[in-house]
Amino acid sequence: MLAFVIGSLSVAVIGAFLAKFATADGDFTLLSKGRAKRERVEGKVVWITGASRGIGEALAGQFASLGAKLILSARNVGELERVKIETVGKHPGSCIEILPLDLASGEEALKVAVQKAESLFSGSGVDYMVHNAAFEHPKRKAVGETEEGIQTTFNITVLGTITLTKLLAPFMLKKRRGHFIVMSSAAGKCPAPGQAIYSASKNALNGYFHTLRSELYSEGIKITVVCPGPIETSSTSGAGTSSSGSSERRVSSERCAELTIVAATHGLKEAWISYHPVLLVMYLAQYMPTVGLWLIDKIGANRLNAAKGKGNTDSWELLFGKKWKTA
Ligand SMILES: NC(=O)c1ccc[n+]([C@@H]2O[C@H](COP(=O)([O-])OP(=O)(O)OC[C@H]3O[C@@H](n4cnc5c(N)ncnc54)[C@H](OP(=O)(O)O)[C@@H]3O)[C@@H](O)[C@H]2O)c1
Ligand SMILES: *[C@@H]1O[C@H](CO)[C@@H](O)[C@H](O)[C@H]1NC(C)=O
Numbered sequence: 001m002l003a004f005v006i007g008s009l010s011v012a013v014i015g016a017f018l019a020k021f022a023t024a025d026g027d028f029t030l031l032s033k034g035r036a037k038r039e040r041v042e043g044k045v046v047w048i049t050g051a052s053r054g055i056g057e058a059l060a061g062q063f064a065s066l067g068a069k070l071i072l073s074a075r076n077v078g079e080l081e082r083v084k085i086e087t088v089g090k091h092p093g094s095c096i097e098i099l100p101l102d103l104a105s106g107e108e109a110l111k112v113a114v115q116k117a118e119s120l121f122s123g124s125g126v127d128y129m130v131h132n133a134a135f136e137h138p139k140r141k142a143v144g145e146t147e148e149g150i151q152t153t154f155n156i157t158v159l160g161t162i163t164l165t166k167l168l169a170p171f172m173l174k175k176r177r178g179h180f181i182v183m184s185s186a187a188g189k190c191p192a193p194g195q196a197i198y199s200a201s202k203n204a205l206n207g208y209f210h211t212l213r214s215e216l217y218s219e220g221i222k223i224t225v226v227c228p229g230p231i232e233t234s235s236t237s238g239a240g241t242s243s244s245g246s247s248e249r250r251v252s253s254e255r256c257a258e259l260t261i262v263a264a265t266h267g268l269k270e271a272w273i274s275y276h277p278v279l280l281v282m283y284l285a286q287y288m289p290t291v292g293l294w295l296i297d298k299i300g301a302n303r304l305n306a307a308k309g310k311g312n313t314d315s316w317e318l319l320f321g322k323k324w325k326t327a
Pocket of ligand 1: 049050051052053054055056073074075076077079101102103104131132133134135136156183184185186227228229230231232233235236
């Protein structure tokens with residue numbers, strides 16, 4: 001009788017766990033944290049790069065709703081103005097400044113931008129630096145990558161981000177307070193066939209920022225590395241659904257922004273945001289690399305084909321090598 005009760009209880013617990021895992025849109029630690037802590041954000045200065053669209057735009061709206069003061073950066077000033085107007089419309093009274101910035105413009109220009117950011121809001125200084133901007137072009141074979149593609153990716157995503165960090169960190173260290181939030185990617189955690197250079201750039205960010213944290217941990221500086229899988233943004237809406245009507249599910253950019261702020265305000269060092277199968281592959285690659293890497297090698301060629309045929313590049317079907325018509 002006792003054995004029966006214990007047996008059914010374990011089945012129920014395992015069943016509940018599996019059901020939770022099957023519908024998860026983030027890693028377990030992240031999903032266990034509940035809501036964002038407003039008191040960590042209210043009145044704070046949050047500088048967001050890549051704020052002119054996509055996840056950066058969603059982050060701007062959600063930080064504003066939590067009472068943060070915002071500095072919005074990107075190259076396209078018109079789009080930044082639009083984001084500012086729409087954000088103030090949704091959250092009246094928001095304090096928002098626009099700071100045009102090209103991450104590839106070199107150290108001197110970035111230094112000027114950092115000084116400007118520190119001087120805004122009567123010199124409050126930046127509390128949160130959200131490194132969200134990155135360069136990504138359509139998926140292609142690694143061996144077919146152009147020199148220009150490699151350089152552009154690294155100039156913007158890696159060198160620009162690292163130099164900006166190096167220039168801003170001393171201001172944070174003086175106050176013994178500051179938090180870097182880094183939009184990395186699932187491609188920074190496991191191989192991403194068709195995105196070798198993008199994956200390399202995100203791995204570079206992971207290496208830099210996890211190491212930087214270990215150096216500055218005792219000096220009051222926090223770093224949260226966020227690794228999203230496929231996210232629905234205005235530029236991806238409709239993508240990958242045409243040819244198969246199928247299983248690729250993208251987390252919305254609003255949910256991605258929400259979970260990012262949850263991760264940061266709860267002090268998480270790393271957080272994953274994705275549905276399956278990408279979330280499952282991330283778990284496998286991290287905890288069972290032999291299995292995870294075997295799986296990714298099996299889907300590599302299929303993912304390249306899917307990208308070429310404008311099919312889903314993150315669906316279960318890749319495992320079965322569906323033949324994609326080249327569009
Ligand atoms: N969407 C996804 O599925 C996904 C998945 C995993 C990770 N991520 C990561 O999440 C972040 C945001 O993604 P997203 O899809 O929202 O990006 P997105 O729509 O492509 O937007 C990129 C942003 O970066 C800015 N940017 C590009 N080049 C820049 C430069 N040289 N200097 C300054 N800003 C620049 C763009 O503005 P301007 O063009 O005006 O400069 C834009 O605001 C990226 O780091 C991306 O790698 C996205
Ligand atoms: C990348 O940056 C380097 C150094 O500033 C520059 O010489 C090179 O032309 C840049 N590459 C591209 C493609 O913009």
